[in-house]
Amino acid sequence: MKANSKKQDASQMLDGNRAAALGAKLCRVQVVAAYPITPQTPVTEALSEIVERGELQAQYVTVESEHSAMAVCSSASLVGARTFTATSSHGLAYMHEMLHWVAGTRLPVVLACVNRAIGAPWNVLNDLQDSMSQRDTGWIQMYARNNQEILDQIIQAYRIAEKAYLPVMVCYDGYTLSHTDMPVDVPSQDAVDGFLPPYKAHTILDPTNPKNYNLVTLANPRLNAEGVLCHGYMEIRYLLQEALEKSKEAIASVGREFGDLFGRSYASLLWEDMMEGAEIAIVATGGLAMEAIVAAEMLRRDGIRAGVIGLRVFRPFPRADVLRALQGCRLAVVFDRSISYGNEGTACSETKAALYGTGTNMRVHGFIVGLGGRDVKARELAGAVKRTLSLTDRGALNSESPEWVCEI
């Protein structure tokens, strides 16, 4: 089986959007609901074509908005269908209410987020502000650095989602991945079927056992008609947090199993490059983690022992893995393409929080780069690391105000 499925992988030139659509198809999704937005649009077109040609037995609901796209996925999932959607930027923001709802209902919906800047002003190019702004909705978030990782992670996303009963967002950079062809090993349908069994819902809406979902729920536990004490709102929400924390194991084990079967392991929630013996860690998310590898190589050539930690999984945040990866480093330089306005870069806060209370002497310095598609060159990243190294003032280093790599 193992050798067999690997042999069946066929390499194709695919852009990120086609990799995502193909991933959904290989997962035999049963209901698709999506609304076009740049740069996600080709995903909607590719899946429409796949469904209209009869290559996939699925219901494609051509909704009138992203809010409706997620509402369709939510309710279709509740009756037991495997569902898929994709969006970007304003579309994801427009879904916000439904993202909370789907996570609260514990539905295994999978969403491809093609990362794009958010307005105002209008901008269709890449940064991560859209998905990072949704980090508190209860969704698992995974980030891809290349098109292979998009395809692979969508396939894994269904296994994880259906195991943990959590929705999963697979995020990838607009244009630099979504519209850029790369060689992608595409597993055979048989191999994917072997990895991903049909979805069996834990709850189904059915008159033979009528259930009423998402009723008004009080803060405190309450007795049911049989006198059994049932959860209050807070207990239900606790379980959501617990499920997110526990999903780390599922993400790792599914990633390991995927590696055994397809030869590409996703057993770690992080990507680690050149971290062995590294003194300085560059921390980045998405495609930026690829550029950071080039920067680290430059730094190594200059005698600076740098390595790269790529945050493959951002929610649940892999605190323990980050801590372990940073062991032995004296400095982490975090590059963010999203910011919590009024505070600092998203991943920078998370990295600092992971270190808090561990007694480490490590310094963390944050940069905001590449917003709205601003090009981020490896030498700029390397230069920023060098600039950080020249700072001697601890206060400046651990400052909560990030440095911006721009013309102001």
Add this chain to the structure above:
Amino acid sequence: MSRVNAVNLTDKEYLLPGNRLCPGCAVSLAYRHILKALEGQAVVTVPASCLTVLHGMYPVTSVTVPCVNTPFASTAASAAGLSAGLKALGRTDLTVVAIAGDGGTHDIGIQALSGAAERQDDFVYICYDNEGYMNTGNQRSGSSPLGTISGTTPVLGKQQHQKDVVAIMEAHRLPYVATASASYPLDLYDKVRKARSMKGLRFIHVYTPCPPGWGFPFMDTIGIGEMAVQTGWNVLYEVEEGAFRLSPASQSVAEKGGLRPVRELVALQGRFANLTEDKIQALQDWVTGRWQRYLARTGS
């Protein structure tokens, strides 16, 4: 289709006795008959509204059909999802039913509803209309009539007429559009039965008087609904594949040859306490004009 009557109406209840709606609430009465007509063979989706309150508080519910509560704007999209999911799984025995208030239909939910109607998604959409946002304590909606005093029209009263959502839905060329009233529950029952037997998006509007929101004693609910039909404020009809037909209650008003004055209906409701003579006349003109258009459609 043979009509149901008080004798042969099923005894089976899908809405258990005891819910949290106000005494005299027309929504309970309407919902009870809607569920009877569906015979439990339905999956229901409900947005934020008084109907959410009827459905109870976790873990206790008075409703024995499978139901999903969905965010306020998403009723029709949720129904589209239920319908697509069931179709994908090959289940053809269940009717998907969306039930929302006028706020959830005329206002925040109209985008999703119009989208689903244009796509001809397969479900029954029922709007119960209490002419205001009652769950949040009575504020104006797109369905509140001219002159209504509400939480957000507290001094001057509403300055605009109602939005004719049934006409909007008819413009989507639906296979079935009907209006009904909680005061005529058997007619409502028949219409839900008929809608259930069809495909595509079927739309039913149900007039549901609201004692606290409209300001009338809770024992007067049925009478208010009846007078709404007699004054032509609420006209009961069906549009089946484009063919217009008055339903019996409104047909008999037409046959008896005249509408009672709107003044009699508004006089019974505290929400119209501040109506000036010219506002009453404006309401009368609005009702009469619409009634004439309906009569013209019947060919009489």
